[in-house]
Each structure stands twice: as structure tokens, then as C-alpha cells.
Amino acid sequence: MTGGSPRPGATRGFIRMDPPEHTRLRRMVTRDFMVKRVEALRPTLQKLTDELCDAMERVDRSEHPVDLVKALALPLPSLAISLLLGVPYEDHDTFQRLTGALLSREISEEDRGPARTELLAYIDNLVETKKAAPGDDIISRLITEQYAKGELTHEDLVAFAVLLLVAGHETTANMIGLSALTLMLDRETADRLREDPSLVRGAVEELLRFHSIIRNGPRRAALEDVEVGGQLIRKGEGVIVAVPSANRDEDTFPDAGRLDITRPNAQHHVAFGYGIHQCLGQALARAELQVVITTLLRRFPGMRPAVPVEEIPFRTDMVIYGCHALPVTW
Secondary structure, eight states, rough: OOTTOOOOTTGGGGGGOOTTHHHHHHHHHHHSSSSHHHHHHHHHHHHHHHHHHHHHEEETTTSSSHHOOOOIIIIHHHHHHHHHHHHOOOGHHHHHHHHHHHHHHSOOHHHHHHHHHHHHHHHHHHHHHHSSSSSSSHHHHHHHGGGGGGGSHHHHHHHHHHHHHHHTTHHHHHHHHHHHHHHOOOOHHHHHHHHOOOHHHHHHHHHHHOOSBBBOEEEEOOOOEEEEEEEEEEEEEEEEEOHHHHHOOOSSTTTTTTTTOOOOGGGOTTTTTGGGOOOHHHHHHHHHHHHHHHHHHHHHOOOOOOSOOOGGGOOOOBBOBBSSEEEEEE
């Protein structure tokens, strides 16, 4: 690391911290992900989506179907977060490969080490480059507004970049794939959304609830004895939050196993977490999903899986659930 050896856990960013340090650091980037800022990005997201769809239309499907993950689901959020952070998009294959290794359940911690080292080295170099020539992006702003005042270390900058880069494309990419597949298999719902695009915002909330791509969610330790659902959790005991269980709670979401795009309380899901650690980029994720779903329904009304569902390689081996690939045709 050019900026010095990282302290243990530093590269995990503020997501692993408690107040007041968590509050101080998160506040530095909150404004970049506020709804108003994200809404201003919507025309850019639409342009990127249309360009990716144009490329899909040019593919000769007579020999091979289009992989929706590779063609759209991964590139769109990668392009968006790269644009926000000032990461050269031509490097996206590198960080997708590295984050894939870091998020795999089938790779040992020992084997994960080289991927982590390579990713940190890449981000370290990027931060150094932006120190020399800041641009119009989040990392550059953190350098000129926070690092220059001594409020952030070089190590903190790297941690910020790693967290936002990894969280900013893997999660949304997999949600795009699952959402597209769900609507391809549920023609009635797809037709309804196509006829009335105003339903898409609610549909996105319901899809987020329905799929819960973070299967083994936040890990916490009880600070005091507490009873949850009749189960006593003693002070000091660890807890793994099962996000899908919460989002399929029949007491909150009746008939929870059914996709209902007009569900009145779908927005009460916890797909983005809850409380002070709720996902910073949720407005961006929502906007990307809304744009992609609306565009796919309009431009590819006949889109369907090109293979039987049982042949689709789902990401049961990864921390973030989704599809490794999604072959489609139309």
C-alpha cells in the first residue's frame, strides 16, 4: 500500500463501525446518494441502459443466446458506480473478477487473500492518481474536502472506495437478473407493468422483498439480554440476521410467498437493512432497477429464458444470491 500498511479491519470501511466514527464517516458521502442527487442521474442511467440494450439487439442469436447478466445486469451498475467514483470503466473486468472471488462461499480465506491484496493495490493506485489530479467524482471530493483537511487518512480513502465499489455493483446486478427472470416467468405481471409503467416503483419494492439477495445477513452481538420472538438472546451472544425470513414474515406480509406488485406495505421490507446501517446506495439501486425493468419490458416484450429454469446457474455458492448467467432470447 502506497499510503502505509492498513490497520486490521480498516479496509472494511465504516460499514463495520459503530457511532460516533460510523456517523462521522458515513456523513461524508451521504449527500452523494440522496434521492435528489440520484434522480438527477436518471437520464444518465436511461442512456446507459439504452446503449446496452442497443448492443443486445445487434447480437446474432442464431448461434448463441444473449447472457443478460453479462450484457446488462452487470455492466449497468458497474458503469454507474464507476462514473460516480471516477473509476475507469475499462477496468471493470478486473474488479468484477476480484469481487467475485471475495464474495464466493467456495473459496477459502487463504485463497481469498490474493484477490483482496490485488483489489487493495488497484484502489490504492487509483487514490494516489486522484490525489495528483482530482476529478469530478466522489473519491476526488473526499480527497479535496476531507483528506486535505486531515479528516481522512489515505487508508480511509481506500476503505471508502473499496466499500462503495463492491457494494455498488454486485448487489444491484444480481437483483436486476432475478427481477428480469421473475417477470419473464410471470407474463401476467409483466404485461400489467408494461401497460401501466406507474406500477414499476411498487413492483421494485415487492421484488426486493420477494428475493432478498443477501441470504445470510448482518452479524451482530447482543449488548444486553433481549428477547425476540420468545427466544432469549443473552448479552454477548452472536446473532446472524436472516433477511429472507424477515421479508417473508406472514405477520407483516400476508401470503408472503406470492409476488404481488400492488402489495400495500412492500416498502417495509428490510432488503436494504434497517437503522443506522441501512444501505447508503438504496436510492441508486432503486433507480437502476426501475429504469432497467421499464426499458426491458418496453423494448423486449417477447424476452424469455433460452434454457429451462433448472439449467440456469444460480449463485448458491456466493454471499450475494442471483444468477451467474441468464441466457435469454426474444
